[in-house]
Amino acid sequence: MNFMSIHIDKEKCIGCGKCIIVCPGSLIYQDNNGKAFIKYPKDCWGCTACLKQCSVQAIKYYLGLDMGGGGGYLTIKKEAEYLDWYITTKEGKTKKIRINSKEANKY
Amino acid sequence: MDFKLEELNTDILIIGGGTAGCFSAITAAEQSNFKILIVEKANIMRSGCLAAGVNAINAYIGKGETPESFVEYVKKDSEEVVREDLVYSIAKELNTVIKKIEDLGLPILKDKDGKYIQRGKRSIKINGENIKPILANAVYKHSNIKVLNKINIIDYIVKNGEVIGAIGFSLEEPKIIGIYAKVVICTTGGAAGLYKPNNPGFSRHKMWYCPFNTGAGYAMGIRAGAEMTSFEMRFIALRCKDTIAPTGTVAQGIGAKQINGKGEAYIHKYGKPTTPIRLYATLMENKNGNGPCYLKTKGITKEQEEELFKAYLNMAPAQTLKWLEHNRGPSIENIEIEGTEPYIVGGHTASGYWVDINRRTTLKGLYAAGDVAGGSPKKYVSGCFVEGKIAALSAIKEIAHKKTPKKDNKILKKYLKKIQQFFRNENSLISIEELEESMQKVMDEYAGGISQGYVINKNKLNIAEKRIDELIDLAYTLQAKDLHDLLFIHEIIDRLYVCKVLVQHLKARKETRWKCYQENYDYPKKDDKNWKKYVNSVYKSGVVKIIFRDLIGRDEFYEHSYR
Numbered sequence: 001m002n003f004m005s006i007h008i009d010k011e012k013c014i015g016c017g018k019c020i021i022v023c024p025g026s027l028i029y030q031d032n033n034g035k036a037f038i039k040y041p042k043d044c045w046g047c048t049a050c051l052k053q054c055s056v057q058a059i060k061y062y063l064g065l066d067m068g069g070g071g072g073y074l075t076i077k078k079e080a081e082y083l084d085w086y087i088t089t090k091e092g093k094t095k096k097i098r099i100n101s102k103e104a105n106k107y
Numbered sequence: 108m109d110f111k112l113e114e115l116n117t118d119i120l121i122i123g124g125g126t127a128g129c130f131s132a133i134t135a136a137e138q139s140n141f142k143i144l145i146v147e148k149a150n151i152m153r154s155g156c157l158a159a160g161v162n163a164i165n166a167y168i169g170k171g172e173t174p175e176s177f178v179e180y181v182k183k184d185s186e187e188v189v190r191e192d193l194v195y196s197i198a199k200e201l202n203t204v205i206k207k208i209e210d211l212g213l214p215i216l217k218d219k220d221g222k223y224i225q226r227g228k229r230s231i232k233i234n235g236e237n238i239k240p241i242l243a244n245a246v247y248k249h250s251n252i253k254v255l256n257k258i259n260i261i262d263y264i265v266k267n268g269e270v271i272g273a274i275g276f277s278l279e280e281p282k283i284i285g286i287y288a289k290v291v292i293c294t295t296g297g298a299a300g301l302y303k304p305n306n307p308g309f310s311r312h313k314m315w316y317c318p319f320n321t322g323a324g325y326a327m328g329i330r331a332g333a334e335m336t337s338f339e340m341r342f343i344a345l346r347c348k349d350t351i352a353p354t355g356t357v358a359q360g361i362g363a364k365q366i367n368g369k370g371e372a373y374i375h376k377y378g379k380p381t382t383p384i385r386l387y388a389t390l391m392e393n394k395n396g397n398g399p400c401y402l403k404t405k406g407i408t409k410e411q412e413e414e415l416f417k418a419y420l421n422m423a424p425a426q427t428l429k430w431l432e433h434n435r436g437p438s439i440e441n442i443e444i445e446g447t448e449p450y451i452v453g454g455h456t457a458s459g460y461w462v463d464i465n466r467r468t469t470l471k472g473l474y475a476a477g478d479v480a481g482g483s484p485k486k487y488v489s490g491c492f493v494e495g496k497i498a499a500l501s502a503i504k505e506i507a508h509k510k511t512p513k514k515d516n517k518i519l520k521k522y523l524k525k526i527q528q529f530f531r532n533e534n535s536l537i538s539i540e541e542l543e544e545s546m547q548k549v550m551d552e553y554a555g556g557i558s559q560g561y562v563i564n565k566n567k568l569n570i571a572e573k574r575i576d577e578l579i580d581l582a583y584t585l586q587a588k589d590l591h592d593l594l595f596i597h598e599i600i601d602r603l604y605v606c607k608v609l610v611q612h613l614k615a616r617k618e619t620r621w622k623c624y625q626e627n628y629d630y631p632k633k634d635d636k637n638w639k640k641y642v643n644s645v646y647k648s649g650v651v652k653i654i655f656r657d658l659i660g661r662d663e664f665y666e667h668s669y670r
Contacts, residue, residue, distance in 0.1 A: 024317065
């Protein structure tokens with residue numbers, strides 16, 4: 001697979017269209033089956049707004065090879081006031097970082 | 108393509124629903140019963156600079172500081188060519204708007220006595236990951252604010268020298284909209300993508316400033332003849348290499364020093380450590396063979412590292428992903444840093460509309476606030492709030508007895524013709540992408556981009572001037588196949604106008620005022636005797652006319668003479 005900015009899993013996508021609404025570049029569109037896809041992958045800023053909107057974790061965020069990406073990826077799950085960030089290495093090892101959106105950063 | 112034409116009326120039209128725009132709308136809604144319309148090219152939930160979040164409020168009057176000391180700091184850091192009156196007006200309101208955003212739901216780190224914990228003299232720690240949804244939700248609470256998302260504004264409607272509205276098109280259906288208003292507030296942000304970026308290949312949009320901020324507000328103002336200021340004071344950020352993520356979190360947050368490849372601290376070798384000098388020093392260390400340069404983080408505790416992972420996820424998640432996907436982190440390796448491509452952004456430097464104390468532009472009926480407004484560097488997020496507030500308060504006074512302008516269908520038809528032409532350009536020999544890359548290459552090589560170490564001279568700027576004019580002509584021959592192409596084309600046209608004005612500003616300042624931002628090798632020294640002044644410009648019939656203006660002090664009162 002090519003490294004993508006974001007990659008939307010068509011099997012998981014439920015076609016709710018929320019990612020299409022929030023993308024600050026309006027880069028995500030719906031295909032003929034109502035599934036979301038990124039039409040302009042090179043124009044993705046990497047803000048992860050779409051990942052935060054996706055209720056079924058169909059979207060993964062990868063870094064391009066030209067900026068040091070190595071096939072690992074990020075997914076996000078929202079749980080009440082928490083954002084759970086999952087970073088998975090190319091080897092499949094996952095680290096979870098839980099952030100309370102009501103708490104300020106230490107730095 | 109067949110386009111539907113639609114005309115709308117409102118009292119206050121706000122173009123751009125970002126930091127300044129949303130705050131402006133909220134202020135106007137709280138202080139008046141006017142109808143307010145925000146028009147946004149994406150969706151205000153996550154549009155603009157703060158889409159991914161922000162990790163600190165960097166303009167705050169901290170303990171022991173005063174609005175006066177804030178002005179002094181900005182003045183010194185910006186080599187004195189700033190609008191002190193504007194900076195002062197921001198400084199006086201910073202803590203009020205910060206309290207307001209806290210009340211709206213932004214978490215700010217506090218001590219046990221409930222006082223904000225500072226990151227620096229003028230900086231406080233927050234969790235700004237969802238600052239945009241917080242702002243958007245506050246906007247949607249007001250019944251007198253209407254929001255139109257996915258509408259790209261392309262020009263103001265100007266009648267008898269007065270801005271009476273704006274023209275745009277929808278990204279969702281073939282529709283051209285003319286919006287008429289008693290007053291217009293421009294809050295479209297600054298301009299990225301003018302120069303070849305740090306990652307010019309697949310990751311071309313992995314930049315620090317929002318790549319969707321393409322200078323629309325500047326360009327519309329330029330085309331309508333508004334006076335602009337200080338475009339030559341470009342902003343070039345010092346950022347984490349490759350991810351182009353902010354560095355303040357590490358530099359200020361944990362006090363990491365800048366070191367070169369030999370492990371030596373180097374900033375002190377280059378004079379007082381202003382923002383441009385920190386960048387310049389890094390550039391010179393690399394040039395002299397002492398690179399790469401780093402923020403020294405090796406040896407920080409695991410606990411600190413975990414907090415940094417979180418802090419970056421809340422504003423620039425690429426950085427945390429980059430560390431963790433390689434099983435690394437700042438405790439085991441230093442963070443390499445580099446300079447970005449130059450941006451035009453009035454929230455960091457002074458580029459933008461020439462405004463009076465109320466943020467009125469030189470065009471009647473038009474205000475500017477936030478990154479698109481010039482004269483006041485280092486306003487950042489909280490300063491953009493203040494400017495949005497100032498503009499809104501003045502605007503509602505101005506229109507108290509004003510009538511809604513009359514609709515004029517001829518204007519819409521004129522734009523319909525212009526827009527349809529892009530769909531008819533079937534024999535275009537160039538692609539939209541090619542034109543964008545050509546513009547960025549010209550600016551990089553001839554107007555002081557990364558490849559030139561940011562340095563400029565007259566001979567190269569003359570080439571840039573000629574090439575940008577050629578590219579503007581070519582841009583009108585581009586073909587649009589769908590509405591997104593139409594957006595891309597307008598984003599390029601807008602950036603080309605910004606480039607055109609920028610090149611003239613760079614040519615006009617015959618000294619070197621700021622290292623890297625504006626380093627003129629024909630005049631490599633700072634010349635206080637002749638150049639403590641603003642370089643302004645007005646565009647008319649294809650020509651950028653340069654105007655020099657005297658500095659305006661903190662307590663002086665400036666009014667537009669020809670408004």
